[in-house]
Amino acid sequence: MNVSNQRRADHERSSIQEAALRPRTMASPSTSTDARRVLLVRGGALTPYSGLGGAHSALVEHHRAGRFPGLTVLSTLEYPEQSSAFARLRHRWSKHPRTVRRFCRRHMGPEDVIHITDQEQAHLVPARSPGRPKVVVTVHDVFHLYPREVNVPILKGGVHVRDDAVQVGDASPGLARRVDLSKLRSGLRRADLLVCDSEHTRRMCVEAFPGVKAITVPLGLETQRYAPTEGRPKNTKFNLLYVGSDDPRKRLRFLVELLRSASDDLKGSSVLHVAGDQSKETQALLGGLDMEVVVHPRLDDEAMMKLRHTADALLFPSAAEGFGYPPVESMASGCPVLCSDLPAHNELMPEGTCLQAGDLDAWSIALAEHHTAWTLSQHHVADERLMEHAKRFSSEAFVENMAAAYRSL
Template sequence: MTRKVPPRVVLDARVLRGAPGGVATVVAALVDHLPAVAPDVPFVFLRHPDARGPLSRAPNVTEWLVSGDPNHPDSLLRLGAWLGGRLGPDDLFHAPYRVLPLGAPAKSVLTMHDVMQIACPELVFPNPLLRVLLAPYWGAAIRSSIRRAGRILAVSQHSADDTIRVDPTSAPRVRVTPLGVDPVFTTLPEAEALARTNDLVPDGRRFFLVLGGGYPNKNHAAAVRAFARAFTAADDLHLVIIQRERTFPEELARALQATGLLSRVHVQSRVGLPALVGLYARAEALIFPSLYEGFGLPVLEAMACGCPVVCSSLTSVPEVAGDAALIRDPRDTDALAGALRAVARDEALRRDLRARGLARAARFRWEDTARRTIDAYRELAPWIP
């Protein structure tokens, strides 16, 4: 007699294999918080063979080893069939990376971080030839995924609105599940912040911080141009750019050459988490001039560390920043430069932004994201208590 397996929630967590990025941060938070928020729900996490050990040791978690990249066409074409041979009729599947495999069960949840490939493909595929080759595939894959998903979790209201613009029929199935900020991002004593970062930025050096992947939507060249316009060499201020991938893209290199700031702009490919928290704690401000974001986690991370924020007025960024940042049009170099000068020269403004930022960041908790996610699961799977 075959033993009946109770229904499960299956989360594709294969992105957790060491590479940094916003999607990996979101999935890691779900892996950490979902089992605790719903202790009576059996979870299955799909784990990549390259991941370091178990993703979770929670008693209600099982892990299945599955190779492949969740964002690769092979997953779109084959993972659904693989799941079909293992999932029961009441199991729920969650694809947290924008694409839902073909043949995925009807009880499927899709996380939409953004629809950049459709809304602004030039920011995803700056090479025109690659854009011609890849944008049609991604457009079709995303539209198909939105159409087939039982519920769609948008990480911001902006992401929800963009998703509905792509497919108006999705509106009744979209739920907004704002992201959180990890407690590791916190204020530090001055001595500890310096100890964590002295090898990156010497003691006594004032600097602004830029963070993110080196992709066109991050608009790091705009930060360089605004910094150059805001400060002369006599100001003795520096700019530290942490690019998680694609260090020194062509546009950034051109901006550095044009402004003549090579001696005062320092680009790092990546830093460890303790050092990043230390940089946030020491920086005059985070500059976040993004042209398009689905959410914008660095804004909250900086605020949680007491770092003032100068950020973009576009897409989801003002939604995340609220009234706790200096919000400027990232295409307006003079406006950005004016905000940077104000932060550098006005200690009262810095104190106000720190206080507002700390209060703002405290409103975004991963536990709340997990609870909203469980609420969406429950709409498709009423067996979830």
């Protein structure tokens, strides 16, 4: 075991030992004067810069900062990411579930709470029993649990020209993954509460798991951290921003088609910034655009924030999102967003601002309007209305809604 892994293991053991000083058997519930205790659980430790990892890290920080009155963190159970497929499967299906069960049996009572922080770890939900702690699972999306095809009609000049079938989730997983997905679905059925990032995901959970209570708690941002400084000069070029991978559901190909049809004036005076890992095929596709394109495979927080603050518009044509951080982050930065009217990211946008996902004319008109506004402007001005709207998805709003979810157990 290397030094960092040893330290992680030591930390987990010390957390368990500390909890053991306050023993509580499965048969001995907490009293009304006790703070309700929460065990936060995930599988392999993910970087906080990933979507799932970031949501987990934010929740842990809220708990450690004492932002949930009447609740105290008992411990956080996770394990270092494993390098080999065998080790990953062994930890996922055997070692970690056993660790969670043992911890619950030794240190938790029926009024305590296990919070599994994403649906990909739902197999860790212990079997139902009279003395089991309450179990919450955060469900960010059900893409792989219930893969589907989203049909996007493409319109040009008001005429239907084709249908784009966009695959959301893996429709053909291998044998091990099929077994894994079955375990996840079974685990979700054993939960007491499913906390969903969006209303769309909540409705899908209600349909898939009718015996389990499901509520909506949108994720939150430290929105004030995204606020730009005043007095920025106008960009020398019209800055467009795309944030995401080359996953088909992100619909980067539609974006390329849109930009190819733009006016020569717009293309000649614009630069497209693409933030996210892209395949060689996608980079070749972007290279075929008759305009300046800059691909940023990896960016730290500071560089990504600079891109948001200098962008004149975010282009977000995605066919499906569990939540959709980029639109909220851009709005919190005062950056206009061109967003497809599809779930669940359409729940984040101001009323009436989303665009029909496949209407090329609607997207072209919206893009041209923002380009004209840039052309006529003297300074780069943040949209304060969007910044105010983004506060609906602040960390404070998330904590308030999540606290209500815990109280509902």
